[in-house]
Amino acid sequence: MAAAQNTPGQHRGMDWCGFAGFRASKAPMQAYAAELGATMQLQVQMPRRQPAPADIVEEYTYTRHFVAIDDPVRLLEILPGLPADKNHTYEIILKDKPCKLxxxxxxxxxxxxxxxxxxxxxxxxxxxxxxxxxxxxxxxxxxxxxxxxxxxxxxxxxxxxxxxxxxxxxxxxxxxxxxxxxxxxxxxxxxxxxxxxxx
Structure with missing residues (x-):
């Protein structure tokens, strides 16, 4: 499986980091966010337009685009700018704290x-x-x-x-x-x- 590639990108005026591939995509972004001291990560998944080679279908299903956020106000500024079909909400789960099932x-x-x-x-x-x-x-x-x-x-x-x-x-x-x-x-x-x- 090919290694994830960290590629800068623009999405509605925001700087994003894009990672190709599925399994490899989480770790680089988490490390990047930790390095910046960001408390939140916003993720958008974009389907790939080209057909996938049969032997690496997982790599070509979609790409993930991330932005690391250290200010909740910035999160509220970003969310309305996303396309309607890409809007997601996440709940923060903390170990040893009450949470929904x-x-x-x-x-x-x-x-x-x-x-x-x-x-x-x-x-x-x-x-x-x-x-x-x-x-x-x-x-x-x-x-x-x-x-x-x-x-x-x-x-x-x-x-x-x-x-x-x-x-x-x-x-x-x-x-x-x-x-x-x-x-x-x-x-x-x-x-x-x-x-x-x-x-």
Whole structure:
């Protein structure tokens, strides 16, 4: 796989750093942001227009463009300038602090065979979580509280779930604390209960 290339770019008057490729793209940007002391990173994914060579389809699915931000005010200035189909919002998750239930699902061989479709996958995972919260915590999760984002591409299945539920007393439903190890176990348990049988 080719190494990621750090290339400057212009997007609506802003200076961006573009990285080609998927796996290699995160590390250079994180290192760049750390070097600058930036507290936030804004990411935009741009699909590539040319067809991908068969042997490196992952490299050519899309490119990522990043900007490192050290001032929240600057973030608010940048967001409105993005094309509507590129707008994203991110929530900051801190270890050992309360957070919404969030689960990332990854599969190197695409959607697990035991699921007929993405709709089947999301429905079964939601059914499991709905049952857990109702039986163990007495909380009824409405279907609209499940926020799904898919970022998969031809050779990898990726789904991200955030549970956004406001309790009757106005509080947002949160886990007591975020722990990466617990999150991994939670994902594995959910997949097993939903019928995948593997993480």
């Amino acid at each position: 969030c689960v990332d699902f990854d599969g190197t061989d695409g959607l697990p065979a035991c699921f007929a479709s993405k709709q089947d996958f999301t429905s079964r995972v939601q059914d499991v979580l709905t049952d857990i919260f109702l039986t163990e915590f007495g909380v009824q999760l409405p279907a609209e509280s499940f926020v799904w984002v898919f970022t998969d591409y031809p050779v990898k299945f990726r789904a991200h779930l955030v549970e956004h539920h406001i309790m009757p007393d106005g509080r947002i439903l949160c886990l007591p604390q975020h722990n990466p190890t617990h999150a991994t176990r939670r994902r594995q348990a959910l997949l097993q209960q939903a019928g995948a049988g593997h993480a």
